[in-house]
Amino acid sequence: MVDLSLAPLSLSPTFAPDQLTLVGVGPGDPELLTVAAVKALEQADVVAHPVAREGQPGMALTIASRWLQPQQQLLPLAFPMVAEPEPRISAWHEAADVLASQVRAGRRVVLLCEGDVSLFATGSYVQLALRRRHPDLPFALIPGIPSVCAAAAAAAQVAVDLPLALQQEGLLIRPCPENASDFRKLLQSARDGSTVIGLIKVGHRWPWVFEVLSEEGLLDQALFAQRVGWPDQRVAAASDVPPDARPYFSLLLIRQLWPEVLP
Structure with missing residues (x-):
């Protein structure tokens, strides 16, 4: 008789023939996919992947390509990168239906x-479109590694130790504000609340972000990361990034304070 009390507990989704699985593939390095993600990819008949324009492979497919099988059908789904709501809503609805x-x-x-x-x-x-338009359709989610977590890990490779949160600290992950005034308010709020900031989508805002960090004396306390997990990854102190750069696919980790009790 098998003692089930000693059997390992698995919380990963069971993949049925009539199921959809949304798979997080991480920030860039195919080695960072979870075991559950790789299993889902290996068992898939159809691999759907987002693209900004038809004919382009998309970043998610590029990351996962190592784990795909020759016989699998690739299904590109176009999601336009526009500010207007209607094209985006239509794309989500169409993707859910397909x-x-x-x-x-x-x-x-x-x-x-x-x-x-x-x-x-x-x-x-x-996911939300599926729940509304096809409420009877089974689907599961497999989480992936966020870029801010990968950036904190990559920092150790350049001898920078920047834990995302310690003890009673908070962690705020959000897109970069649209102006310097809002960024200063964000920094002040994070200081008051002992919160580390993971600031994504810095990109073309970098010149004035650099200026604010310089004014606040934070250039050496902010970690800059660009294209985390990709072969051309760059991880450095914010002070090492030229103020006139336009770093796409970039983020900042900003730790303004440290707990009193440390090793």
């Missing part, structure tokens, strides 16, 4: 999501 039709045909389907499936993810909008 994925549902594939699942109802008896196929195992995965939808790739860069980073984590629930953190600033296109897949989250598809």
